[in-house]
Amino acid sequence: MPLFKSYLRFSFFRRYRYALEVLVMSRYLIRWLLIATVVGVLAGSASALFLVLLEAATVYREANTFIIAFLPIAGFVIGWAYHNWGKTVEAGNNLLLQEIRQTSRSRISWLMAPLVMVTTVLTHLFGGSAGREGTAVQMGGALADQLTPLLKLRPRDRKIILICGISAGFASVFGTPLAGAVFGLEVFLLGQLRYNALLPSFLAAVIADAVTTAWGVGHTLYPTVSVPEWSLYTFGATVAAGVAFGLAARLFSWSSHAVAEIFKSRISYAPLRPVVGGVVLIFIVWLLGTTKYIGLGIPTIEASFQMPLPQYDFLLKIALTALTLGCGFKGGEVTPLFFIGATLGNALFPWLPLPLELLVAMGFVAVFAGAANTPLACTLMAIELFGAGCGMFAGLACVIAYLFSGHSGIYGGQVVSNSKHPYWGRDAGKKLTEL
C-alpha cells in the first residue's frame, strides 16, 4: 500500500509538476516585485535627495570658495559623528559586503543612511575630493535592510535584499540601471558572478532609476562615442590603454589604503584625523590655486572629452581623493575614478591611435572596473553612458584593467572567489584586506 500511495503521489507530482513550477515561479516573481518596489522607491528617493543636495553643495562651494577654509572643522564634525553614533556602520560598503557573505543576526542600523548622506554632502560642500556611489550604495543597503525584520526574511533572502539595495543605489545615483543591476551581483565576490539575486537585483535597479527620474532629478549626459574599425592598431591601442588603466586603478587602491594606514597609525583619536587631513587638503588646494581637483570634478570629466588636458591631472586626483577618503571624510570612490580614468585616457591620446572621445570613455569605466573588480558592470555602464558602439572597446579595456589591477581594490571586504591568475591561486577565499 505505501508503494501504491507513493506511486500515486509520484504520478500526480509528475503530471502537475510543471503547473506547480509555474505557480512557484509566479509567487517568487510577485514576492520580489513587491519587495524590489519598496527597495527601489526608498533607494531611488534617497538618491534623488542626495543628488539635489550634492548639486546645491557643489554650486555653493564653487561660488564661495572661502568655505574650503573650514574643511578641518567639517572634518571634525564628520569624524565626531561617526566616532559617537556611527561605530557600527563605519565600515560602510565593506559592512554590506560582509553581511552579504556571512549574514549575521543584527540588521544594519538605519542610521547608516542619514549619516553617510549628510557627511558626504559636508565633504563636498567644504571641498573634499570624493564621489557618490559609496554613499548611494550604503543608503540603498541600509534602507533595504530595514525590511529584513519587517518581512521576517530568512538569511538567504536577506542577502538578496542587501544586493537589491546596492543595485538600486548604484543604478539610481548614476542613472545606469543595467550597470547597477550587474554591479550588485558582481561586487561582493572577485572573479565570479552568482545568479541567486538576478531577478530581484534587476527589478530593484530599474525601479530605483525610474523613481529618481520621476523625482525630476537628472544625470550628467555624456557624448555618444563613435568608434573606429578594428585593426591591428586600434586593437593594440585598446590593449595598451587597458593595461594603463589597470595600473592606475592599482595605484589608486594602493594610495587609498596607504593613506588610511598612515592616519590610523599616527593619530589614535579618530575625529582628529580628518582635521589634519583637511589642513593638508587646504594647503594643497591653495598651492594648486584651483578647485578643479576637489569635489566630484564633473566639469573636468566633461572637458576631457573635448580638449587636451594636463598629463598629470589623473595623478593629482588620485592623491587628493586618497587623502580625502583616507583621513576620514565620506563619499564614494567612483566619480573620482571616472575623473582619473577620463583624464588618463585624455593623457594617452597623443600616444595611441584611437579617437579622443573613445579613449576618455574607455578610461572612464576601465579604471573603475580595475579598482572595483567589476568588469561586466563597467562595460554595461559604458554602453549606457556612451552608446552601444563603444561596447567592445570598453569591454576589452575593462577586462584588461581588471587583470592588471591584480588582487587589490577599493572594497577591502571583497572576497576572492576565482583568482585572476593561477599565480595568485592561494588567495582564493580570502578578503582583499587579508592579502
Added chain:
Amino acid sequence: MPLFKSYLRFSFFRRYRYALEVLVMSRYLIRWLLIATVVGVLAGSASALFLVLLEAATVYREANTFIIAFLPIAGFVIGWAYHNWGKTVEAGNNLLLQEIRQTSRSRISWLMAPLVMVTTVLTHLFGGSAGREGTAVQMGGALADQLTPLLKLRPRDRKIILICGISAGFASVFGTPLAGAVFGLEVFLLGQLRYNALLPSFLAAVIADAVTTAWGVGHTLYPTVSVPEWSLYTFGATVAAGVAFGLAARLFSWSSHAVAEIFKSRISYAPLRPVVGGVVLIFIVWLLGTTKYIGLGIPTIEASFQMPLPQYDFLLKIALTALTLGCGFKGGEVTPLFFIGATLGNALFPWLPLPLELLVAMGFVAVFAGAANTPLACTLMAIELFGAGCGMFAGLACVIAYLFSGHSGIYGGQVVSNSKHPYWGRDAGKKLTEL
C-alpha cells in the same frame, strides 16, 4: 642563518612583488593574446565560410523549392555520416560543455568542424528548420582544441581554450562580439559566471568577429529600437512579456527533447531517423504551402519588426525546429529561437502597451535567454543588435524568461550551479539531462 635568509627573501619578495606581478600578468596577457589570435582567426574564418555557404544554400533552395523533396535523402546522408565517422562528436555542444567541466585526456576530433558545417549546410539546402550557433560553436571549439596538444596545454588551460572557441564561434557567426564573449563564459554552468577565462574569451571573441568581417562577410542588420519611458504600464508589460518568452523557451526545450526521445526509442538505426523526419517535414511544408517556417527564417524575423504576423507563427516554428533537430538533422537552435521570440513578441503586440519593434526585439533575445540559460549574453546581444536604448527592457525580459524556463534548456550538458529558485535547490550539481 636560515632565518636571515628567509628574511632576505621575504624582503626581496615584498619589494619586488608588484614588479613581479606585472611581469606575470604581462606574460599571461601576451600568451593569451597569441592563443586567442589563432583561435579567433580559425573560428572567424570558419564562420565566414559557413555563412557564405549558408547564404548560397538558402538562396538556391528558395529559387528551387523542388529540392525539398530530397530532404529524406539528405537526412540519410547526414545520419550515415555521423553514424560512421561522427560517433565521438555526435554530442556536439554537449560534448564541449562536458569537456569544459571535466577535462578528459582525449582532444575533440577535428572532424567535428567539417562534419557539422557540411551537414548543417545540407540541412538548410534541403529545407530543414535549423540555426547556426550550434554549428559555429562546434567549429570554434573543435578547431581551438586542435591547439591543445600542439601547445601542450594543461587541463586548466584546455578549459579556457575551449571557452575561447565557443566565444569566437558565437561572436563571429552573429557579429556580436560582446554577447559572444559572455556567452562562452555563461553557457557551461547554469546560474553562475566564472571569470577564469574572462580575458581570453573577450580577446578571442573580438578577434574572431573582426576576422569574419575582414573576409567581407556581413551580418543581418536589425533596426535600432526606440523605447518608451518607464511607467507602471510599460514595466508591467515588460514583466508579462518576459513570462511569455520564458514559457515559450520551456515549450521549445521540452518539444526538442520529446521529439528526440520519440525518434530514438522508435527507430534504432540512427541514419533512418532523419529519413522519416524528412518525410514528415516535407508533408508539413506541403500542407502549409510555404517555405516560411524552414531554413533560418530571416525574412520572417525582419518582417516581424514591421507588420503584424499570424499569431501561431511561433508555434509552427517550434514544431518544425523540434522535428528537424530532434530527428537528427544538424544546425543550431538559436536562429529559430530568434524567429520564435520575434514572432511571439509580434503576437503579443495587440495585448501589451509596448511598441512593436521593442516587443519583437525583446522576444528575439529573451526566448533564447530562457532556452540557453544565458540572460547576460542575451542582454548584451540586444544592445549590440538593437542599440543601447532597449538594454534594460531586454535585460528585464531576459532575466524573467530565464526564471520561467525553469531548469530546462537546449544544452542538456549544462550543469546547475545555482538553482534558479530554492524550490529546485536539490538540482544543484546535476546536468539538465539528469533532471
